[in-house]
Amino acid sequence: MSRSRRDLVWIPTFAVLVAFAVPWPLWGVDRVVAGLPVWIWWHVAWLGLCALLFSLFVRSGAWERGMGRRPESEADSGRRSVLGGDRP
Amino acid sequence: MTLGLSLGVVVGYLLFALAVGLVAYRVSEATAEDYYLANRSIGTVVLLFTTFATLLSAFTFFGGPNLAFAAGPEWLVVMGTLDGVLFAVLWYAIGYKQWLIGDRHGYVTLGEMLGDRFGSTGLRALVAGVSLLWLFPYVMLQQMGAGEALVGLTGGAVPYWGGAALVTAFMICYVVLAGMRGVAWTDTVQGLFMLSVVWIAAVWVVSAVGGVGAATGAMLDARPDFGSFGGGLYSPGFIVSTAITIAFGVTMFPQINQRFFVARSGETLKRSFVLWPVLVLLLFLPAFMLGAWAVGMPIEVPEGANVLSVVLNEYTPAWFAALVIAGAMAAMMSSSDSMLLSGSSYFTRDVYRPVINADASERREAWIARIGVAAFALAAFVASLFRPGTLIEVGDTAFSGFALLALPVICALYWDRTTRTGMIAGVLVPQVAYLAVVLSAVVAAVPTLPRTVAGGWDVALGLMVLSAVLTVVVSLVTAPTAEGDASRFAVAGD
Structure with a gap:
């Protein structure tokens, strides 16, 4: 139960990831860093961060729990197949 | 000489893509499930690239650089946010849920899934009809591109019509001959090809103009406003409403939505989800920056031409420029193929069979599907000759139309209390309103209704809110019908 409660943290996390993929704090900033406007670097780094957190979301099992399913035992998560996966 | 070479490369590449489709066709089985879904056997790499290539069409390769050229590199941020992040989240919320449901009940289309859940052929046909419309x-747009x-x-x-006609002819051949397996295979080849070739193009052009710093410097000399974030076209309203309408719209695109049913396993969806932001960035960064850098280059972009083609022609050998354009056209072709293919399955399964002719034989259905594809593509070709807007404008109209479906669908997926009447109201009313806005710009007899209000906020965003409110409120005041079955969408397995 506490696991699925902790999973709720993913909702604001995703909201922040989406909201700040746009570099709002750099609105109007025109500094050029390493050949590109600095806000482009923000965006590039942010998408890297997204990929990282997305993989954490999947590996922690929250991916399955979010749909009300029980992830297979933590150790072999990712090995279970597949078709349906549900029990009678 | 160079003209012949360019055309030779373009046509040669398109023929090659067609050949890949034919090989795929030879290994496929002659059933509807295989024709449309490749027997639900699509693995991670293929699923990832087939979604990628389908998503990334003329809108990305040509519309994107053109817009970055005209208005600034902020387009990278808009597209990166909506495609790389917001779409990925929806990929989970809508896509994974749909996969779980589809896997249990064998659904092939969105309309079929909703029609079965609410026990309503009308809803099924409505969703299919709305999808075909947009x-x-x-x-x-692909033909214009x-x-x-x-x-x-x-x-x-x-001439413009020549290119549009060429791609129309190829896309009809392709869909009629190959089906989903063929489309998925070429998408993978083309996705990988475009990803590599766009980077080679960027490196080539950038080294010719003296490096990234020099390219940005020249861009800022020509358009100092390109350096600062925001401003001009890019108001907060424009950024937010474009990102939201496109990301939600994309999930309801028939060809993308149908991808949610084709994955071999849930694992496939997981892996694609994780790789998505990086993959999207890898394509957008070079493509859109080339468009933005082009303002600082000593080139002349003729009216109605794509900036990317012009830049490549100037800085890279003719054969390479032709290869990139061919790759992009082939990708657009496979985009269109996927769309036409999904569209034809929507038409035959959700409209033709349940509403028009329930007793049609498999053979007859297959013919109807193929003839429908050809007719649809030809009609779109004729309309493309009128060029009713820029690539981005036309694309955005379509995305917004689809986006209006998204919130009612999310309601249905997650809220058991959703009723059939709620769904129909939530889908129908905003669609009619949006269609009125779009058509008012085309029909001369009526005053043009505004598409955006208060500094770039898209009316479609307001209509999305309306679609959600209507679905919820009407569901609350109506009773679930006897034919509906909320347990159809239950996926909690344990």
């Missing part, structure tokens, strides 16, 4: 401008690309590549020697 598919039309998006197919048209191809036409403009060949104008840019050949300096106008090939």
